Amino acid sequence: QSVLTQPPSVSGAPGQRVTISCTGSSSNIGAGYDVHWYQQLPGTAPKLLIYGNSNRPSGVPDRFSGSKSGTSASLAITGLQAEDEADYYCQSYDSSLSDVFGTGTKVTVL
Amino acid sequence: QLQLQESGPGLVKPSETLSLTCTVSGGSISSSSYYWGWIRQPPGKGLEWIGSIYYSGSTYYNPSLKSRVTISVDTSKNQFSLKLSSVTAADTAVYYCASSVTNAFDIWGQGTMVTVSS
Numbered sequence: 001q002s003v004l005t006q007p008p009s010v011s012g013a014p015g016q017r018v019t020i021s022c023t024g025s026s027s028n029i030g031a032g033y034d035v036h037w038y039q040q041l042p043g044t045a046p047k048l049l050i051y052g053n054s055n056r057p058s059g060v061p062d063r064f065s066g067s068k069s070g071t072s073a074s075l076a077i078t079g080l081q082a083e084d085e086a087d088y089y090c091q092s093y094d095s096s097l098s099d100v101f102g103t104g105t106k107v108t109v110l
Numbered sequence: 111q112l113q114l115q116e117s118g119p120g121l122v123k124p125s126e127t128l129s130l131t132c133t134v135s136g137g138s139i140s141s142s143s144y145y146w147g148w149i150r151q152p153p154g155k156g157l158e159w160i161g162s163i164y165y166s167g168s169t170y171y172n173p174s175l176k177s178r179v180t181i182s183v184d185t186s187k188n189q190f191s192l193k194l195s196s197v198t199a200a201d202t203a204v205y206y207c208a209s210s211v212t213n214a215f216d217i218w219g220q221g222t223m224v225t226v227s228s
Contacts, residue, residue: 002156005111036214038157044208045221046149046157089157091214098170099147099159 003028003094004102011108012080020089020105022073028100030071033093035067037075040087049088050075077107085109111138112144114207114219120121122147122226128194132207132219139188140165145210148181148192150203151221162210163190197226 005023012018022035031034037050048057050066053073063084065076073092077084090102118130139146149163149205161171163181171179179194194201202225208215 034213037213038215045218046215047218048212048214048216051216057212057216091157091159094150097173099162099172101149101157101159104156110146 002103003097003100004092006088006090006102006105008103009106009108010072011110012077013110014080014082016080017076017078018080018107020075020088021092022075022092022102024071024073024092024094025032026071027096028071028092028094029068029073031095035066035068035073036090036091037064038089040086040089042086046089058069080107081108082109111151112209112215112217114209116205116207116219116222118222118224120223120225121169122197122224123228124198124226125196128192128197128224128226130192130205130207130222130224132191133190134188134209137209139183139190140185143211146181146183146190147208147210147215149206149208149215149218151199151206152200152203160192160194160205178211199226202226 038046039049053068054066062071090110113135122128125184145164148160183190204221206221207219209217
């Protein structure tokens with residue numbers, strides 16, 4: 001069972017803004033450890049979307065943004081597109097468990 | 111551009127040892143810029159970090175798997191490997207190898223499906 005909790009699913013119409021939360025605790029996100037985000041398209045390997053809470057790797061559209069506050073982090077997708085339909089995972093470090101992934105969120109474009 | 115490719119048996123019998131190799135191309139596995147990791151994903155489920163190894167040889171394992179996991183590096187072949195002992199059906203998953211420069215897993219292999227069954 002993951003120590004990082006995400007909503008199972010979020011949905012939005014094309015062009016809308018959706019956010020995915022990643023809720024942790026004082027032993028991981030709240031302890032100051034960075035949060036990273038991954039996108040996993042159906043049948044493919046995860047792809048790094050955001051690293052170090054809010055940094056985008058080269059090639060990732062600026063529609064994707066990350067933030068962190070307290071014991072939680074968020075991924076925002078603005079201008080939602082059909083190609084954004086995928087599973088999204090957060091990742092951080094936990095002082096008792098080492099690297100941990102979130103439970104995952106399925107984004108559906110209506 | 112760094113690329114990773116997993117290889118190994120797709121079928122392992124219960125109680126045996128699962129062995130996978132990740133071949134690194136486009137960069138040196140000995141570089142202090144990287145560390146290397148294994149992550150798995152059971153069918154229809156989420157991602158689970160298995161463990162990581164640094165260029166120094168230091169290893170870090172998921173506490174829930176630590177007693178069964180060994181990750182090692184073969185610098186002569188530019189590869190790193192995963193061994194998971196005493197496997198059960200619960201170890202059936204897609205296994206990914208990945209590299210990290212940013213403290214996140216920047217580059218991932220395509221993944222390899224391993225089924226535990228007699």
